[in-house]
Amino acid sequence: MGDKISRGLLRSRERTFKALSDGTRLEIIEYLKDGERCVCEIIPHIGKAQSTTSKNLGILFRAGILDKREDGKKTFYRIKNPEIFRLMKDADSLNLKDLASVSETVDALRRAIEG
Amino acid sequence: MGDKISRGLLRSRERTFKALSDGTRLEIIEYLKDGERCVCEIIPHIGKAQSTTSKNLGILFRAGILDKREDGKKTFYRIKNPEIFRLMKDADSLNLKDLASVSETVDALRRAIEG
């Protein structure tokens, strides 16, 4: 209990969460859920400029979230570690519990009014 | 496979990760690991201005990560849902796997050089 957490661990958490705190990058991750895709597919799917998409891919790559493979003139990105999806699921379940408690509150209010 | 993720889910993930993408806020979360603390304890522990700390507490509260309870003239904050620590663990294990692969690489290089 109460163990001091290392600065380094905090900093790497921050880096990870920062990489994930952008909608465009979250969409890229979702798009790669089913397997690797070449940049030429990712760009039109995301619908942003080439430089923008390339920069975001670089951010995810440097954060250790994506991996890449070059084949001829194409580059394919993929999820480096599927554990990232557990992170997503955990985030979702946190958010869903929030929604659930809101809906419980709404239900309670409804009962109070109608009942 | 390939199910379209809802915009709403993406947006709430983004909100969650954004709230977690700041070192000060990560420290607050760590500080609350062992139970609730009043703002009067959190401020000196974090070592930032009162307004700054209060703002960060508000961000975590509005993101659904912290809960609060008022007692007299004091306010106590606590972790709303301990699942948040699973998120932290997941982030750590992603990062540690990265470190592991770096250290494997270093080891391989060392073997190659030293024979």
Next chain:
DNA sequence: TAGACATATTCCAATATCTAGATATATAAC
């Protein structure tokens, strides 16, 4: 070899957001 293509990278500009501190005010409890 010349040229087309895929991608990364860099530079630039515009805009937006974040972070923090300082200060002041509002509220409620003591």
Next chain:
DNA sequence: GTTATATATCTAGATATTGGAATATGTCTA
């Protein structure tokens, strides 16, 4: 009135996001 806290305003600096344009690299192809 003092204390604890939240909130708002203002400032200032830092960082992020995007697009555009240009450039560099490397690969494939005619």
